[in-house]
Each structure stands twice: as structure tokens, then as C-alpha cells.
Amino acid sequence: MNTTLLECEATNHYYDGQLKHDAVKLLPGEFYVSQQDKLLVTVLGSCVAACIRDHANGVGGMNHFMLPEGGASSDPTGAPARYGVYAMEVLINQVQKMGGRRERLEAKVFGGGNVLPGFTGETVGVRNSAFVQKFLKTEGIRIVAQDLLDIYPRKVYFFPASGRVLVKKLLHLHNDTVLERERDYNARLASVNSGAAGGEIELFG
Numbered sequence: 689m690n691t692t693l694l695e696c697e698a699t700n701h702y703y704d705g706q707l708k709h710d711a712v713k714l715l716p717g718e719f720y721v722s723q724q725d726k727l728l729v730t731v732l733g734s735c736v737a738a739c740i741r742d743h744a745n746g747v748g749g750m751n752h753f754m755l756p757e758g759g760a761s762s763d764p765t766g767a768p769a770r771y772g773v774y775a776m777e778v779l780i781n782q783v784q785k786m787g788g789r790r791e792r793l794e795a796k797v798f799g800g801g802n803v804l805p806g807f808t809g810e811t812v813g814v815r816n817s818a819f820v821q822k823f824l825k826t827e828g829i830r831i832v833a834q835d836l837l838d839i840y841p842r843k844v845y846f847f848p849a850s851g852r853v854l855v856k857k858l859l860h861l862h863n864d865t866v867l868e869r870e871r872d873y874n875a876r877l878a879s880v881n882s883g884a885a886g887g888e889i890e891l892f893g
Contacts, residue, residue, distance in 0.1 A: 696719075721783050728749070734754065772823065793829045801838050821836075
């Protein structure tokens, strides 16, 4: 399995003029962990982002993952469990390598919207949401905030140093960038077996 394709450290660094903060933008399949006062930003459709930090020393990070379509989510050897577990373990392990203590880790989880047309029954977003909740419960990492499911994409801003999260629901997409990214990432997963009008901003302190 080409894990580099599936999960890698985000490299898109920029300055967010609105929030006046050095920021890192995460695309599907990426993660980032920081000991500094960075802002981590991502846009989610049916994908899920887990924000995990050590609440005592502020070391924390975010991932952005989509479970592939193939395989049964209840099968630990299937593609969804394999890739989802990998995405979460990479993030948790990196937080610990940078000084986080496992017993002090807490999580905030977002995404899993039903935004991809043509899906019926149990959607990708539903499976992603159920997976991340079950994984964190099994690992004994407490979820202190969540905003999952619904029908809208979300833009998530995570400040690892303080644990603060801002979530903006994107009610009207002016282009298909989010959907195209998720379709492309889903296709890459299978091969190896942002202008928008927003709604209210929610704060998860």
C-alpha cells in the first residue's frame, strides 16, 4: 500500500489576513501537527477532520480523511478500516512524538456531510462519522466537541495552542472544488487497494 499517497503532512502554508494568523491549509489525505501558535484550516464535505491535542501543553494537530467506497466498514481488514485507522494513528502518533501525552489527549471532530450526489443508503459521511467516534472511544480519547453529518460542507479553523475551533457551514457553493477534491481523493484511494457563501460561524472553544 502506498501510504504516502493516502496521508502526508500538509505543506500549504500561508497568512490568514482575516484572522491575522500564520496558517496551514489541509487537503484530503493530509495532516499537520504543531507546537507553535499555528492556525490549521480545511474544508470538509463528506470527509471528516479530527482535531486532537494535549490540553495541558497545547501540542495538537488535525487530519482530513475520507474512507474509500470499497469494503465493509465493520471489517477490520477492509479498505475503510485500514485507511481510517491509518489516518488517525498517524495524527495521534505525531502528537505524541512532539510531546503530547496520550492520557491527556482530547478530540474535536467535524464533517461527514451528505454532500456527494448519487449516494443512497448509508453515505460516506455517515460511515466516516461513525468510524471516527468509534475509533476515539476505543482508544480512550475523549471527544469534547463535534459537528458531524448534516448536508452542508464546512470550513474548519483549528487553533491547536488554545484548542479553539471555528466552524463555518458553506450553504451555497459557487464552484465544485470541494466535491472535485473528494472525488479525486476517493479515486486515488480506490486505485491503491474556495469561493463559497457561508452560514453562521460556530465556536467550539
